[in-house]
Amino acid sequence: MAMLDFFGNAACNFMIYSSFFIFIVFLAFMRIMNMAAGKTCHAKLNKANFYFLLAYIAIGLTCLCRSFSWHLAAAFAGGIFLFITLQQIYFMALVGLAKKSVSVTIVEAAEDSNGIEENKLTEKFSGNADAVRLNRLEQMKFLGLATEQKGKYIITGRGKFFNALGNIILKIWGLERL
Amino acid sequence: MSIFAAISPSKAMLISVCWFSAGVMIHLIICRLTGTQKYMVKGLAFGLLLMLCLLASQAYLRSINIAVLYYTFTLWLAYMMFFVNLLNSVTLKMLDFLNRKGGTLNAKDFSVIFGGNMGINSRLKAIKRNGFLDENAGRLHITRKGKLLTSIIRLLRRVIGITEAG
Numbered sequence: 244m245a246m247l248d249f250f251g252n253a254a255c256n257f258m259i260y261s262s263f264f265i266f267i268v269f270l271a272f273m274r275i276m277n278m279a280a281g282k283t284c285h286a287k288l289n290k291a292n293f294y295f296l297l298a299y300i301a302i303g304l305t306c307l308c309r310s311f312s313w314h315l316a317a318a319f320a321g322g323i324f325l326f327i328t329l330q331q332i333y334f335m336a337l338v339g340l341a342k343k344s345v346s347v348t349i350v351e352a353a354e355d356s357n358g359i360e361e362n363k364l365t366e367k368f369s370g371n372a373d374a375v376r377l378n379r380l381e382q383m384k385f386l387g388l389a390t391e392q393k394g395k396y397i398i399t400g401r402g403k404f405f406n407a408l409g410n411i412i413l414k415i416w417g418l419e420r421l
Numbered sequence: 422m423s424i425f426a427a428i429s430p431s432k433a434m435l436i437s438v439c440w441f442s443a444g445v446m447i448h449l450i451i452c453r454l455t456g457t458q459k460y461m462v463k464g465l466a467f468g469l470l471l472m473l474c475l476l477a478s479q480a481y482l483r484s485i486n487i488a489v490l491y492y493t494f495t496l497w498l499a500y501m502m503f504f505v506n507l508l509n510s511v512t513l514k515m516l517d518f519l520n521r522k523g524g525t526l527n528a529k530d531f532s533v534i535f536g537g538n539m540g541i542n543s544r545l546k547a548i549k550r551n552g553f554l555d556e557n558a559g560r561l562h563i564t565r566k567g568k569l570l571t572s573i574i575r576l577l578r579r580v581i582g583i584t585e586a587g
Contacts, residue, residue, distance in 0.1 A: 245423040245425040245426070245427070246423075246425040246485075246487065247487075248425075248427045249427060249428075249430075249433070249486060249487060249488040250427055250428065250429060250430050250433070250488070251427030251428070251429075252427075252429075255429075255430050258430075259488065273581075273582075274581070274582055277582050277584075278582070279581045279582040279583045279584075280582055280583070280584040280585070281584065281585060282585050284583070313431065314429050314430050314431060315430075317429070317430035317431040317433075317434060318430035320430075320434070321430050321433070321434065321488065321492070324492065324495075325491070328495045328499065332495055332498050332499055332502065336502075337577060337581070338581060338583070340574070340577070341574055341577045341578045341581060341583050341586065342578075342583050342585075342586045343586070344574075345541075345544055346544050346547070346548055346553075347570065347571070347574050348586070349541070349544060349545060349548055349554075350548060350553045350554060350563060350567045350570060350571055351571050351574075353554050353561045353562065353563045353567070354563050354568075354571060357560070358557065358560035358561050358562035358563075359560060359561050360559060360560055360561070361545070361556070361559070361560075361561055364541075364545070364561060365541055365542065365545070368541045369541060372541065373532075375511065376511075376515075376528075376531055376532065377528065379511050379512045379515055380515070380528060380531065382512050383512055383515065383516060386512075388512075388516055389516070389519060394527060394528065395525055395526065395527055396519060396525070396526055396527070396528065396531075397524060397525050398516070398519050398520055398524040398525075402516055402519070402520070403520060403524075405516070406513070406516050406517055406520045409507055409513055409517075410517070412507065413507060413508075415449070416449055416452045416453065416504070417452050417453040417454075417456060418452055418456070418457045418460065418504070418507075418508060419456075419457045419508075420507075420508055420509075420513070420514055420517065421457065421460075421508050421509055
């Protein structure tokens with residue numbers, strides 16, 4: 244079928260199809276091993292996905308070593324792009340939505356046939372705000388954007404750099420943080 | 422004669438990058454002219470228009486290539502996700518706040534950015550505005566649209582195997 248012959252070359256097409264196939268195998272493996280179960284699954288899923296990416300890279304490099312061409316190298320790069328984006332842009336976005344979305348959790352809390360009072364709903368989730376804040380402070384420490392000393396959070400050089408970079412990009416695009 | 426055509430992998434990448442770069446340039450101008458309001462809607466609508474233009478041009482040349490469409494669409498989604506995170510991320514807001522306040526703060530001081538009912542109230546307002554919940558006699562009830570959303574999310578959880586959520 245012309246529609247599925249992307250590059251007009253069997254070896255180049257193989258690079259894309261093998262990337263897609265290995266991603267499907269990853270999904271099946273993730274499901275069989277119940278990797279999305281439990282409280283924290285993002286790191287587990289990304290780690291497993293990385294090993295499958297390495298498998299794809301090994302296959303791609305073997306093909307490249309056997310018959311190198313720039314077209315094949317470009318198809319290999321396309322295959323890596325496909326594999327990474329299927330995971331990070333599509334699959335992890337769905338996992339995030341199904342697992343962590345605050346809005347979905349709020350809508351679910353009002354599913355009772357009698358509904359729920361707005362105050363009760365707000366009370367139910369107000370404790371979450373402190374937990375989210377503390378979680379994000381831990382994340383800042385983990386990413387090296389801030390350090391903690393005697394209960395005080397101090398911005399690091401890296402934190403200043405990334406903050407300045409983010410602000411410059413927003414300024415160029417004329418956008419403001421919401 | 423088929424409207425689909427095979428092209429070399431490097432040409433596919435080049436075409437995608439050209440269309441994506443042109444899209445970013447036009448989107449930059451749109452953002453500068455219209456500001457932050459309805460950023461997501463504008464970005465997605467423009468992305469859709471960009472993809473339709475790409476599809477129309479390929480159909481006109483009888484050379485539709487799915488790899489080119491995938492690369493361009495995914496690059497656009499990645500670009501949108503980058504800006505959505507830059508605009509909404511609680512971590513980045515807290516980092517900016519810390520920097521503006523001299524670089525040293527207690528954990529409690531961050532409650533100005535994300536504390537108490539602040540985050541929940543704004544979410545609740547958006548949920549009601551989008552028709553997932555409605556208010557009746559002081560109580561919030563789930564709408565048909567809200568029920569559809571929760572059913573889809575439950576199905577998604579079952580397919581992926583998510584056991585703990587929220």
